Amino acid sequence: MDTRSASHIRIDGVNKEFVSGRRQVVALQDIRLDIPQGQFTCLLGPSGCGKSTLLNAVAGFSHPTSGTITVDGVPVAGPGPQRGMVFQEYALFPWMTVEKNIAFGLEIRRMPKERIAATVEQLLGMLALTEFRARYPKDLSGGMRQRVAIARVLALDSPIMLMDEPFGALDALTRRNLQDELLRIWMETKKTILFVTHSIEEAIYLADRIVVMTYRPGTVKRDLIVDLPRLRDPASAAFNDLKRELGQLVMEEQQRHHIDERRMAIVD
Numbered sequence: 001m002d003t004r005s006a007s008h009i010r011i012d013g014v015n016k017e018f019v020s021g022r023r024q025v026v027a028l029q030d031i032r033l034d035i036p037q038g039q040f041t042c043l044l045g046p047s048g049c050g051k052s053t054l055l056n057a058v059a060g061f062s063h064p065t066s067g068t069i070t071v072d073g074v075p076v077a078g079p080g081p082q083r084g085m086v087f088q089e090y091a092l093f094p095w096m097t098v099e100k101n102i103a104f105g106l107e108i109r110r111m112p113k114e115r116i117a118a119t120v121e122q123l124l125g126m127l128a129l130t131e132f133r134a135r136y137p138k139d140l141s142g143g144m145r146q147r148v149a150i151a152r153v154l155a156l157d158s159p160i161m162l163m164d165e166p167f168g169a170l171d172a173l174t175r176r177n178l179q180d181e182l183l184r185i186w187m188e189t190k191k192t193i194l195f196v197t198h199s200i201e202e203a204i205y206l207a208d209r210i211v212v213m214t215y216r217p218g219t220v221k222r223d224l225i226v227d228l229p230r231l232r233d234p235a236s237a238a239f240n241d242l243k244r245e246l247g248q249l250v251m252e253e254q255q256r257h258h259i260d261e262r263r264m265a266i267v268d
């Protein structure tokens with residue numbers, strides 16, 4: 001797979017405001033992040049701190065109110081082939097089989113049939129889906145559906161993968177299996193990954209770097225490098241030290257969230 005193309009993300013002074021009714025929400029305020037090629041970065045924080053807003057802006061689905069986002073120096077003006085997105089809800093076509101779902105993006109790109117077949121074959125193997133190739137999404141477990149969603153993005157060979165709580169709806173065991181698969185794929189392909197989660201453990205297990213965000217306005221509260229060797233052991237002392245430190249930071253923001261909700265209930 002070609003991973004040499006564009007994949008350095010630069011987020012420079014990004015602000016995003018939403019107006020809903022009488023209220024103005026500052027979802028992002030002055031976000032500055034430089035994400036080098038091949039880095040696995042997790043955006044961590046409680047609900048409402050702007051993680052999805054930032055990811056959607058990098059994807060090009062929505063535009064910042066001000067500031068710029070570039071990929072290898074080129075401003076993001078909309079969705080683009082170098083940025084693949086995996087959502088929490090597996091965005092599969094229910095009327096297509098597993099292999100058709102994986103092939104779809106390649107057919108749109110008019111890739112030659114033999115190359116599509118070879119790519120689909122490789123991905124079915126990589127994600128342990130070969131024996132489920134003829135099934136429809138409704139006949140798959142949540143974990144398998146998410147595997148198909150990941151395979152679909154990998155098929156397009158985007159050098160950047162944007163993942164919005166992709167394992168949030170899965171049970172603990174399936175989640176850990178998919179985390180391990182994602183790590184293996186990332187090590188093989190060296191894609192740049194920007195991954196949203198509100199799970200502290202998931203962030204420490206996966207990331208090279210964790211960016212903790214504040215609740216309203218969404219700013220960078222802490223930006224740290226995780227230098228524990230992989231595969232990481234959630235039972236180790238170093239893992240738990242970091243978990244405690246991050247837990248404290250996230251808790252502070254969660255409390256601000258609760259206070260804000262109570263205040264709004266009184267105002268309403």
Ligand SMILES: Nc1ncnc2c1ncn2[C@@H]1O[C@H](COP(=O)(O)OP(=O)(O)OP(=O)(O)O)[C@@H](O)[C@H]1O
Nearest residue numbers: 018019020025027046047048049050051052053054
């Ligand atoms: N389209 C919108 N219109 C108005 N406000 C919005 C809109 N999208 C997001 N917001 C607000 O912006 C803030 C950030 O939302 P966002 O969804 O990015 O947070 P998040 O950290 O991803 O939370 P979650 O984990 O719940 O998805 C929230 O206060 C949210 O209510």
